[in-house]
Amino acid sequence: MYPKRCAACGGRVATSTVALPFCVRGETVEVPDIEHGACTGCGEVYLSLDATERLQTEAIRMSKAARGLLAPAEIRDIRRSFSMSQAAFEDLLGVGPKTVIRWEKGTVFQSATADRLMRLLRMQPGLSRALLSGELCVPATADRPPIAVLAKRYPGR
Ligand SMILES: [Zn+2]
Structure with a gap:
């Protein structure tokens, strides 16, 4: 899980599912619906280990789909x-x-x-x-x- 207070600015960290950018082979993919913590002050993103894995898996799937390749x-x-x-x-x-x-x-x-x-x-x-x-x-x-x-x-x- 993520902290309640931002380590960078001390601001409040709120749950968010806004799309996160992830780089796959030099291209940035915007991955929606990955629950994460986002600082309401500075925007710093906090991801659990599980969410990080899902972010990577989904980004690869989306990138391959965009290239017309099997997932x-x-x-x-x-x-x-x-x-x-x-x-x-x-x-x-x-x-x-x-x-x-x-x-x-x-x-x-x-x-x-x-x-x-x-x-x-x-x-x-x-x-x-x-x-x-x-x-x-x-x-x-x-x-x-x-x-x-x-x-x-x-x-x-
Ligand atoms: Zn912050």
Whole structure:
């Protein structure tokens, strides 16, 4: 919780839900409805730890929505609809290790290409079989196993 008196000016701190600015990747997002304390004298803002987390989560969600990208929770839901671990989902999409966990936390934004691929998978879950079956021939690299290896690793999808 926040103090009754402002630490900066001694003024009264009142409960407020006025929109708070939060910077996401260089852009300021105004996040509404986060309850906080605001000094009636100098305007100093007091946030609980819980409110700080909600402010960050909501700012990331709003920023991604404004860019037309799936929100972290949407990515998690799509991945879970395939009953896949984050590592398995990374293999399916052909992205590097630890990428999906960063998307799901909101610390890294997915590319427009990855975003569209995930939307396609949500619309047409059967496409995951094509990705894993070897119908799509993707040359293997050091960090991307051949498609036949993926099919063995995640059989039945
Ligand atoms: Zn104050």
